[in-house]
Amino acid sequence: MSEQNVIMEVNHLKKYFRLDSKRTLKAVDDVSFKIYEGETLGIVGESGCGKTTCGRTCIGMYDRTDGEVLYRGEDVHKMDTAKKKEFTKKVQMIFQDPYSSLDPRMKVHDIIAEGMRIHKMNASRAEEIEEVQNLLRSVGLNAEHASRYVHEFSGGQRQRIGIARALAVNPEFLLCDEPISALDVSVQAQVVNLLIKLQKERSLTSMFIAHDLSMVKHISDRVGVMYLGNMVELAPSGELYKNPFHPYTQALLSAIPIPDPKIARNKKQIRLQGEVPSPVNPPAGCHFCSRCPYVTDRCKSETPVLKETAPGHFTACHLYG
Ligand code: SF4
Secondary structure, eight states: OOGGGEEEEEEEEEEEEEOSSSOEEEEEEEEEEEEETTOEEEEEOSTTSSHHHHHHHHTTSSOOSEEEEEETTEEGGGOOHHHHHHHHHHEEEEOSOTTTSSOTTSBHHHHHHHHHHHTTOOSSHHHHHHHHHHHHHHTTOOGGGGGSBGGGSOHHHHHHHHHHHHHTTOOSEEEEESTTTTSOHHHHHHHHHHHHHHHHHHTOEEEEEESOHHHHHHHOSEEEEEETTEEEEEEEHHHHHHSOOSHHHHHHHHTSOOSOHHHHHHSOOOOOOSOOOOTTSOOSSSTTTTTOTTOOTGGGTSOOOOEEEETTEEEOOTTOO
8 A cells, every 4th residue: 555545644652541650551552553545454452452542542532642643644632623623523433332322312313413513514404304314224224213212222223323423424534443342243244244335335444443353354454453552463454364473363363263163173273371461560571471372581571563574564573573
């Protein structure tokens, strides 16, 4: 991908949370990557790896501790009020929990129309009604659903309402923060397929955060793997799943269940030792060293840097280069 179509550039981003006078949680600790126009970048990792904090800091929901996030060249954390308003229209978020992210006191029409009203996007009430009905249809719901309340809908339908709300202001970038993890397995694929369809139709760029590697593969052009606040591997989706370099990625992929028992029997399982250490007190050197089967003395003192280990494939591990 060329340098011209970078939409978001994240440089040495850090987001720390001060817990008390002695303890600091380093949720995101020196992360750099780019997102190209029209692509979906998946960000995966176990809970507590910093993926949600990273996404939210990238769209300015959290202030950053250090580093920078550039959106079309503009520093997200230094925008003036007018630029920020424009940015919050262009960049929308789909939340993890469709139960708590929609106001139960509002009718579906008002939930979806709220953003359009803030940005004065419709000339008349009739235009607003038509727009909301079109949005409902585009996410697989019916026009008459506009007059109902969210408690009348299933989890999958509520997430569709959340998607319609995000699309109402014609965004160009979506942050999808674990949008399917609160849904029944049976509806997860439907919502992912809907997102893929809408992204194509509307030429959206997106960051898709998830802990489920198999679902991320389905939707992402490239995938970044996070571990304890660091990006440890970043590669085109097919390449990452076929040829993972980082021992943590290898372990995550080997844990994905395979439906065919014959293939599953021949698959090499990499079992990780112990739990993810606390991001308040991560191991020195490579943060993965306390669980890595290939750890050496160097790993315990020197932090590996994310570097290109194959064309377009970046890895932070001393085993490479
Ligand atoms: Fe394992 Fe060392 Fe690579 Fe870290 S740097 S992943 S501890 S081999």
